[in-house]
Each structure stands twice: as structure tokens, then as C-alpha cells.
Amino acid sequence: MAAVTEGASPTQLSPEAVQTYLQHVLPELDDLAVGRVWRNVGGMSRETWFADVSWQLNGIRTKGRYTIRVDHPGGSVIPVPLWWEYRVLEALYGSAVPVARPVAYEDDLSWIGRAPFYVRETVPGTASPSELYAPGREDLRRDIGAQFARLLASVHTFEWRQSGLTDFMPVPTNVVECATLELRRWRDHYRAHAVDPQPVMAELFSYLEQNPPAEVSQISLVWGDVGVGNFIFDQGRIVALTDWEQSHLGDPMKDWASALWRSVDALLPAEELFEIYTEASGIPVDTDAIKYYFAFYDAECVSTSHPVASQFLDGRTAEATFARLALGIPFYCQDHAFRTLGW
């Protein structure tokens, strides 16, 4: 087990420490060496790091990359432990839902100076929206949009009952709970972390509590944080779905709200996306429910932004990115929710 590099900031990962850990969990890779370790841009819920790796295979030096997910030094900003998304990857890997292969979950702080963390294989490709929106890529956008709709159908028809997900995911027992089980988790998280009184949020949560969808076609695995930027594509194909930390069991229409919130209709018009999805899944699209879940997703995002703000305000972090998120997310989302509801 490697000691953390002397003088390393807890906000950095030491390549030497990462190398020792990867040698430990990937003993099948001969002479494994870690080159560059760097942090991915964006993301609010957790830090994502990449490690470039090489190893010896049949006399040839082979290269690869691994992804490390770790909570912020000031702690988690979402009401879901890190192991949640790791176990979701374990449940999905090898199914019709493409995800990165989970490699190891670790609680021991001494390996890389941060814990818990987990390692997964990095799926080659990009999640960058700017790659999709570049001029002249209309055909790519349409293709990716259609693939996205079919993959969302795969998520929502995934057989979660036999997958191990119910070991840790609450199962709604009636239609109303498809919304309210998750809503209460986020409302409680918001109330526990709110940095100042926000009547907008009080009114929004009040509305969401009182108006859950009265009909749900089926209980599905809900991806949670869906849309452009949260899937990886490579050479015109979506090769992995990412960001499973907000996943749960509930109404599949919630994912459409998140997906549209994150602009999937800039790839393909919503009507075409819905048609492909329903054909692939057999699940009808309920636009009234989507409207409700727009506001729900906004409330969820605001609820993650308050722990971000509190880490900034109580001095656990002074990062400008936290300050930006603490301002940008809540007001954008509150405004979006109010406009969605016609307020």
C-alpha cells in the first residue's frame, strides 16, 4: 500500500498512490504503470479523475485508462452514498444498458489519501456536448438522438427485480410513491442543508407533494441524471451511460424530464424521440407527468446546490467552481421550475 505523496494536497491525487492501488486491484495486468492523473471538468455531485495506465501484454506495452470517482474533500453533496452508483454499475454491467466496467470500491483512506472512492474502466469516447453541437454534425445528432431514445428504453425495461438493485433501492408500493419516495428524500436533504430560507423552494416542494402523477405505466429503474453530457459516444455510437448517482426505482417519465432539461431535443425533436422510445419499450409517454418531473428535477438540482454552498460558506472549500455552482444552479432551476408551472 503506497503512502500518499508527501505534501500532496487532499484535493489532488498522487499518481504513485493511484499506481499502487491499481496494481493491487488489477494484479492480472503485468508491470502496470500509471502515467498522468488528471481531474475531469464539470460535475457537481462528485469528483471524477482519469488515470492513464500502461501494462505489459504478450511482450507489448499496452495502454488504457481508468476512471476514479471520489466525494469532494468536504463530503458528499447528494443524499446518496458513493457505493450506490458503484452497485448500480455492478447491476447493469453486461446488460443491454451499456456502462463502464466497475473495477473496485474502496473504503480505506490510506491508499490514495481520499476515501471512499471507486475505480471503473474508462470507456473510450467523449461526453462533450460541444462535439455534438459542432456545425455540420446534424446527421450525427439525429443518429445519437435515436440511439439515446432506444437506450433509455433499455434502462426502463431493465429487469430490476432480479438484479440486486432492490437490496438498497426502495421499491414504490403504489403509484403516488413512484414520485413521493424520491421527492421526500430530496426534500429532507434540502431542508438539512439549506443555507438560507427560500420561499420559492417551500412553494415548489409544496406543489410537488400535492400533485404527483396519478398514473404510472410501470415501475422502472430511473437513471436519474439523464441527457446530453451524461453519455459517452465514440465514432457515432453511444457506448456508455454515465452519472448513475441519482438513480432509483420509480416513474420512467422522470428520466424524460431530465433528458429534455438537458437538451436531448436538440439532437432530435421530442416527438421523434418519444416515438422511437415507445416503439422500443412499449411504454407510452405522458407529457403531463414529464411537466411535473421537470419541476421535480429542478427541485432535485437545487437540493444538491445547497450542500455545495454550505461547503463554500463554512470554509470546507474555497473553490470558485463551488461558488459558481452555488449561485448558478439554484436560481436557474427555480426560474425554470416556475416557468414550467406557469408561475
Add this chain to the structure above:
Amino acid sequence: MRPYPDELLRSLRHSMREVVIPAIEEPWPRYVAKAIEKLLEHLELRALHEERFLSEDIEELDELFEWLKVSFTEPPLASSITLSAWCRVRAPGDPGRGDALRGEGEATPQSGLQALNEANEARRRHLVAAIEAMDEAEHDDALRSSIAECRNHVRAYLRRELDRDVLLARPTFMSFGPPVARGESAGS
């Protein structure tokens, strides 16, 4: 003292945008630098508008509390125990509380802006309590339509409050849509 803070902020932002950010190649430091540039723009707007917006907001909240108090003390809402309880709590702007700008239990304000922020926060807390009281009262079917009218009034105020907040926070917004449609690229 010239240059004023807003002038300095404009200069800092200009240098970040034109000189510093283009020279950064590492993805994470570049992302951080862009966040700084957006926060500087936000600070410029706050320097220009924050004090006036807070004053407007406080005035509107005081008017809203008066309106709600009248509504909650007339039939049929006067029958609600939770609404009556809210009415008995003296509103932060009530002249009977002494300093009309100071909320209950607050320290003596250190500056004009701090005083406004504290006064505003006390009022927002009072409005949250009103909304929670309406949530409780709404369980009584006989009160539902009257509560709905009150909520419309509250939402109209909240819309105006959000418009002010959004104007200040807009530089920090993120977008996942196409650059042309949303004015900037995702995650930028």
C-alpha cells in the same frame, strides 16, 4: 475612491477573458478560470443592483405580509389554527418591533448592505412559515379555494423575486443546449 469596485471588476473580467483563459491549456484550471470570470461578472451586477433589489424585495414582502394577514383573519381562513398562529407572530417589518429593518434575534447590522440582507432573510423566513401554514390549512377542503387565491398572490411575488435574483445570477448559469440557442456552450 476611483476606480470604483464595479470598474475594477470589469477590468479583472476583461483580463481573465482576453489574456488568462486563452493561455490555459490544462482542462481543470481552464474550467476554474472560466468560473472565476463568470463570478466576476456576477459581482459587477451585484455591485450595480443588489442594494436596490434588496430594498424593493423588502418593500414587496412587507406589502405581501399585510395582504396575507388580512386574508388569514377573514372568513373562511380565520377558522384555521395554523394561519391564525402565523398571524400572531409579528412580521419582521412590523413597526411595533422597533427597527423595521431588523428581524427577530438578529445582531446589530454592520453595514447598509448587511442590514438589508439580514432584514430580507428574516422576511423570507417569515414567508416560508406562511407557506408551511398554508400547507397545513389546505388539508381542510373548505379552505382550499381561499388558500389557492393566497398562493396565487404569493407566487406572483415569488416570480418578481426570482426575476431579480435571476438577473444577478445569470452569468453563473450553465447550459447543456446548443451554443446558438442558449448563448454559451455546455459546461462552460
